[in-house]
Amino acid sequence: MTSxxxxxxxxxxxxxxxxxxxxxxxDLKTMLALGVHGMSVITxxxxxxxxxxxxxxxxxEDAVRAQYRSxxxxxxxxxxxxxxxxxxxxxxxxxxxxxxxxxxxxxDPVGVSKHGDALLAASALESVRKRLLPVATVATPNLDExxxxxxxxxxxxxxxxxxxxxxxxxxxxxxxIKGGHLSGDADAVDLLTDGHEEHWLRAPRHDxxxxxxxxxxxxSAVAAGLAKGLPVPEAVRxxxxxxxxxxxxxxxxxxxxxxxxxxxxxRS
Numbered sequence: 001m002t003s004x005x006x007x008x009x010x011x012x013x014x015x016x017x018x019x020x021x022x023x024x025x026x027d028l029k030t031m032l033a034l035g036v037h038g039m040s041v042i043t044x045x046x047x048x049x050x051x052x053x054x055x056x057x058x059x060x061e062d063a064v065r066a067q068y069r070s071x072x073x074x075x076x077x078x079x080x081x082x083x084x085x086x087x088x089x090x091x092x093x094x095x096x097x098x099x100x101x102x103x104x105x106x107x108d109p110v111g112v113s114k115h116g117d118a119l120l121a122a123s124a125l126e127s128v129r130k131r132l133l134p135v136a137t138v139a140t141p142n143l144d145e146x147x148x149x150x151x152x153x154x155x156x157x158x159x160x161x162x163x164x165x166x167x168x169x170x171x172x173x174x175x176x177i178k179g180g181h182l183s184g185d186a187d188a189v190d191l192l193t194d195g196h197e198e199h200w201l202r203a204p205r206h207d208x209x210x211x212x213x214x215x216x217x218x219x220s221a222v223a224a225g226l227a228k229g230l231p232v233p234e235a236v237r238x239x240x241x242x243x244x245x246x247x248x249x250x251x252x253x254x255x256x257x258x259x260x261x262x263x264x265x266x267r268s
Contacts, residue, residue, distance in 0.1 A: 008036045008227035011071055012220060013064075013094055014083025014110075015044035015056070015119065021259030022048070022114070022213035023083060029262035030220040034242065036227050038220075039075065041067040043094070044086045046119075050212065050254030053117035058086040061093045068097045078227035081106045081219050082132070088124040095131035104226040107136035107172065108219035111145045114212050114257055125149060134171030138192075138232060140219045141167060143181045157182065160191040161198075168195050174232050176222070180205075180214065188244070192236050199233050203244040210250030210258030217260055218243045 010031050017023035024040050031038030043064055047055040071077070080103055085091045098105050109128050111120045120128070129149060133139055143154045143163075150166035152159070160177045167175040179189045192199040221242045225235025245268075249261035261267075 006037060008078045008224070008229075009039060009075060010036045010220070010223050010227045011039045011041065011068075011077045011080045012083065012223075013041040013043060013068065013080065013085070014108075014216070015046055015086065016042050017046055017048045017213075019049040019212075019254070019259075021050070021253070022216045026213040026216040026259070026262065027081060027083065027220040030217050030242075031224055033262050033265060034221060034224040036078075036224045039071050039077070041071065043090055044084055046084075048113070050256035050258055052256070053113050053119070056086065056119065058090060061089055064090060064093055065097065068094075072097075072101060077101065077103045079104050079106065079223040081108065081223040083108050083216055083219070084110045084119045085124070085128075085132070086119065087121050088127040091124050091127040092131050095127070095135055098132075098135045104137040104223070105135055106219045106223040106226070107132055107139045108215055109133070109139065109141050109145050109149060110215065111148045114214075129170050133167070136172035137226065138174045138176055138222055138236070139167055139170075139172040140176045140178060140215070140222065142178045142215055146177060154179070154182070157189055160189070161193070164191055164193045165195070168193070176236055178215070178218070190236075190240065192233060194232075197233075199236070201237060201240045203240060206244075206248045208247060208250050210252060210260070211247055212250075212257045212259045213262075214243060214247060214260055217246055217262065
């Protein structure tokens, strides 16, 4: 028997979600569903369920650095995705590692959980702006994260362009501003731009409260597309389609907000 060629490899650098709906667990499920080999560097451990985050403990910088070097130096990567980085020292450690890696990077600048729990220290925001965003191929902030990073409050669709311009000033090649939190629109609209070309992405807004893990899932899906060699706009369009289906298939779990269904295509 001959061994099969390995699929594209994607590394997620993020926190662990004990409930399995977001974080490392959501990232790896997404990568499996989209046909890439997922690997992980855990930056923090959370006690988390459908009701919220009950506790979070970040790992030492040396542990994060050792995990990253272990994977990248031996196995290699075709794309990297970042999620919860918790503190300024971890943000700066990860940013330095990414700067030395020849692969596209998707930065999900996680600031708060779906339930409003803080997942990034306020003291780390400047490190995200000055160290992490400049190494990003695509940055994928939601509207709360845009406000945290730039002070821009997006209240209507026209504000997305101004938000994207502000994020691009920090150095990512592309900004994907997620408008899912906009109220009153029949569609969930996102704006992808590099400052020159614009791509407006629309999908039906599903009446489903079980949306835990949407941000992690979208960013991981974008990274999977980039690892396959897709151009950024195509990778983002495919990711939007995948996460829209996952939201529609989201299910109740526990007593609060359930997760999206990462395996929805397997059951369709």
